[in-house]
Amino acid sequence: MSNNHTKDDLAYFAEIILPLPIAKLLTYGIPPHLLNSIREGSRVIVSLGNKKLLTGIVNRLHQTAPPYATKNIMDVLDESPILNKQQLAFFQWMAQYYMCTIGDVLKAALPAGFKLSSQSKICLHPNFDEAHATFSEQETRLIEALKNGKTLSYQQVERLAGQKEAYKLLKNLMQQQAIMFLEEIQEKYFPKKAKQVSLNKSYVEDSNELELLFQQLEKKPKQLDVLLQYMSFVTEISEPKGNYFISKKKLLQQGISSSSLQNLIQHGIFVEKEITVSRIEQIKSLETSNTILSPAQTQALLEIKENFKNKNNVLLHGITGSGKTEIYTELIQEVIERQGQVLYLLPEIGLATQIVQRLQKKFGDKMGVYHSKYASNERVEIWNDVLSGKLRLVVGVRSALFLPFDQLQLIIVDEEHETAYKQFDGTPRYHARDAAVMLATYHQSKVLLGSATPAMETYYNVQRKKYGLVKLTERFSQTSLPKITLVNLRTEQRHKKLQGEFSRILIQALEEVFQHQEQAIIFQNRRGYASYILCQTCAWVPTCQQCSVSLTYHQFKDYLVCHYCGYHFKLPPVCQECGAHTLKNMGFGTEKIEETLQQFFPDKHIQRMDLDTTRRKHSYEKIIANLEKGYTDVLVGTQMITKGLDFGQVSLVGVLDLDRSLYFPDFRSNERCFQLITQVSGRAGRRDKQGQVIIQTANPTHPILQDIVAYDYEQMYEKELLERQKFRYPPYVRLIKITCQHPSESLVKESGRYLTQQLHQFLDVDSILGPQAPLIAKLKNQFRMDIWIKLAKSTDQLLLAIKEQIQEATKRLLTQKPYRQVRVIFDVDPI
Ligand SMILES: [Zn+2]
Ligand SMILES: [Zn+2]
Missing domain, CATH: 3.40.50.300 (P-loop containing nucleotide triphosphate hydrolases)
Structure with a gap:
């Protein structure tokens, strides 16, 4: 499939980001028939190596032939880009700053539903209706093979249709919505159906009829109960006039008899229908009135707006209970009225139900909630709704930074001091607050950081006049702090x-x-x-087999548990070391x-x-x-x-x-x-x-x-x-933590020493701490060694150059035969 371009061809090329940890972006040729449909930010299908198919993103279109023979792009997946220029620039920054590849960033950013690889499966589209289309012989063969919920791999389709035809065939069928790709077999995308019930129109429209119905049901208490529960719902949710359908599931959750409801449906008193619902819970906006702010809140709001005139970032330092959320709400409202978009970041959605509900009441279906734990289908829906501009407000955790905003005018980072904003596991190890400040520069949008207890780094930026500061020192209730x-x-x-x-x-x-x-x-x-168990005779403490930590005793399950890896076993009746009956709960x-x-x-x-x-x-x-x-x-x-x-x-x-x-x-x-x-x-x-x-x-x-x-x-x-100045810690210096990891303790120690030597070639002695074992030296059977690098605050270019040198030094380590299997993890600005 690979066409070779020579320098004499009038060729067009595309630089492709692949969701892989490859440092360099690969360039592919663009075949003439795709020239009109290819855009920067669109997904394309390319092959890598022998026959491996991958979805990539077009980073840049250009006409400069690379010094190697290029393969051609196989196809363009999207009619319009799913990523915009600001995102591409932001991803690039994130890769450089956090010392990973842009492919790593892409992998973290895109919901799984957007990724297609040779592992993908092909299945019939759930809405596929054979009666309404005509297909070629080959297409019909494929459709037959997919019936009854069967799936095929790309290779299987190739066998069926021939290597040259396979992709064309799939593309045609995909355009006709006859088939679709699945990332994993489990993740089938099916529109969600739900049943709704309503009281028959005749009762709703005529209060006399309703009166009669009540009398009629008096002797049937269970059915009367259904009616009463239904009535309470209709008024409670105050649907617009004419729509009295409510969710059947919700009604049943009220503890009514389901057979009584069925009975009422059979007798035409209630009607039932099935609808397709969005996976994202739609809540109609209920509050039309504006929030009433206290004088202190009003003042703070004014000051924030004043600060935004000449500062891009403002810290709202408001004591606990001062009502920061009301101020955010006002600002969000104003941005939405200007047709802008707002990103509202929270450290954890699961623990913020109160805030989310309040915002949902106010902003209804203009608002979306984005959470990395949501199923891929839901995340794709939110992504598309942000892309289309339907969503004006996204409330989300750190991964919401990756969404395709293009009218972003305000980012709110609530509880900005929270450590949950830091990605601890997996690349890129970014801090959402810091990344948000950077993201805002690509959109010329404003950032409001809110906290009762700001992070030292943030306050330092306030002191150096980089950030504006607005204080809210009064509780909303006007009672004093406890x-x-x-x-x-x-x-x-x-x-x-x-x-x-x-x-x-x-x-x-x-x-x-x-x-x-x-x-x-x-x-x-x-x-x-108990925090741990201690033998009073021999001082034995039960520890985890996989991590260097003591086990915590959970009485409810009568277990000793490792809080780091989940390893657990039943509490032994006697000491495992000396056999004495002297085990004691400590802490x-x-x-x-x-x-x-x-x-x-x-x-x-x-x-x-x-x-x-x-x-x-x-x-x-x-x-x-x-x-x-x-x-x-x-x-x-x-x-x-x-x-x-x-x-x-x-x-x-x-x-x-x-x-x-x-x-x-x-x-x-x-x-x-x-x-x-x-x-x-x-x-x-x-x-x-x-x-x-x-x-x-x-x-x-x-x-x-x-x-x-x-x-x-x-x-x-x-x-x-x-203290921080004296001992050279942030915010005075920048930290980079390098962790070497391997199941062999001696190998980890040696690799740590080797890497430190390499680092000494360009960093002075004061800048390197370690190698040293972290507090938990062994985690999930992996031994660890940390090297801390302290860098004086300097220009971004200088910092980038040092990071590149560190990566080069690491490469030298990993090309040494004994250390090839060592895992090296970079953590920039660790917390
Ligand atoms: Zn003992
Ligand atoms: Zn453990």
């Missing part, structure tokens, strides 16, 4: 005032909360029952706290919110709903409770074990601790009353605690900044 009290655990212990993990002061505070019928949150940032997690509280307050409703209790679908929403309804008296939780929640009735927050976070060996531990405790504290405070926070600690004089109690962010920032 009062924070420190309880000295050592004194409590000395005076025997500790009950389990609880100080007398905290217990009393809880009792008061119960007296006033208010609610409390107890924060413990460790799940499970405590949320499970233990829940148990202790239940023992103290047997008649109170204690609920727990952590990774273990929120695994099942909707379990998170249920826990929130129970708290909102006032059913829960105490919620025990990990830091999950700090994410995007807005509880009206919580008047007390207790923090049990702060000291572990205080002394975590990381240069960011003070900053993290300040952020975490400020966010946790922010959950306290009713609309009409100041809340209270009790922190138990063995180190009440720790400087960071003084800043936390005083809610003094600037103080914390200034102190930390001095």
Whole structure:
């Protein structure tokens, strides 16, 4: 299939990005019949190597023949591009900055539904209707072969139709919507059908008829129940007049009798129909009125707009409960009115149901939610809706940065300090906040970063006047921030005032909360029952076989679990080392706290919110709903409770074990601790009353605690900044972490040493830390060695040059025979 071009041909070429970790973009020839349909940003089919077919993206069209013989592009998949120029430029930047290939970026960016490779399967299109078309003999043969849900690989089609004809045949059938490609057999795209029911029109239009119907059903309570539930729905969802159809599934979820409903349908009292629904839940916008902002919010909104006049990036530093979301909503509204698009980034969608619902009510079907955990079909639908301009607002997690916006005017990065914005696993290891700032430059759009506890890096940019700053120092409810009290655990212990993990002061505070019928949150940032098990005789601690960490005990399942790889086994009755019956629980997690509280307050409703209790679908929403309804008296939780929640009735927050976070060996531990405790504290405070926070600690004089109690962010920032400057850490320098990984410990160590030597050829001694084993030296059976590189802040060009040198040094390592199997991972700006 490959046509060779010589320099004398009037040839056109296309530079193609393939979803592969190949550093260079490959150039292909464009056959004359595709010249009119090929565009930059469109998907094309190309072959790589022998017969491997791949979907690639056209990066650039040009007329310069490369120094090698080119193959021809086989076909163009899209009539119009699925990626635009801004995206291509953004992907290129991301590859360079985060030290990966543009193919890696493309792979992360495109929903699986857009990728087609030789592994793809071909099947009949679900809407295919044979009666309405005529096909050639060959086409008919293929269609026959695909009937009854069968699939064929590309190779099988080639065998059927001959190598030359295969692609043409498939393309024709695809254009006629007779067939489609599947990425995987499991991922069949079928339009989603749903049943709807409505009361027969005659009853809806005539209230007398309806009256009669009620009387008629009086003796049939189950059917009456169906009618009543239906009526409550119709008013509740307030559909536009004339459409009284509601989802049958939703109606059945109300606990009505399904046979009674069926009966009513049979008698024509209710009618039923089937519709095709979008996979993306459509919510009609309900709120037409504008949000009413407090004077402080109005002021902040004005200041943001003023700042945007000469700054592209603005930090909204608003204390917890100050109502940042209302301000975002106003700004979004304005951009949408100007026909622009808005990207609203959240650290985690699953934990932000409240915000998402509020925005959905306001923006209805102009808004889409993008989540990497969504099925590929849904992601393709959102992608296409952004491309067509139908969606004006996308609320999403970090991968939403890759969507094909072309009217992007505003990016909001909510809770910008959150570490969830960083991609930890898999290439590219990007930080969505930083990438958003870059993305905005390609669109000339504005970026609003919001946080009660900004990241040091962000505040540093404010100080250097790179970012604008707007402060919101008043709570929306106008109550003060909760009062924070420190309880000295050592004194409590000395005076025997500790009950389990609880100080007398905290217990009393809880009792008061119960007296006033208010609610409390107890924060413990460790799940499970015991943090680890220790033999009192020989000091044996059960550890993971695959990772160098101790196992956490979960009482509910009676398991010891590794929180890093999931490895688990049943708790042995005796010590596995010495056989003594002296195994003891050490430390405590949320499970233990829940148990202790239940023992103290047997008649109170204690609920727990952590990774273990929120695994099942909707379990998170249920826990929130129970708290909102006032059913829960105490919620025990990990830091999950700090994410995007807005509880009206919580008047007390207790923090049990702060000291572990205080002394975590990381240069960011003070900053993290300040952020975490400020966010946790922010959950306290009713609309009409100041809340209270009790922190138990063995180190009440720790400087960071003084800043936390005083809610003094600037103080914390200034102190930390001095430390960072002294020890050369961000924001003063840039960090790059290089990790060598391999199942053999000695090989990892040697490769780390070799690579460090290579790095010393162009970096000075002060710039390289390591090689050193990370805190968890072995993870999932892979030993690891880290090399940290500290680079002084310099120009982008210089930084890029150093990154290229690092990549060259790594290449030298990986071409050494013993190190070929070592995996080297780059993490730029690690956190
Ligand atoms: Zn022992
Ligand atoms: Zn493990």
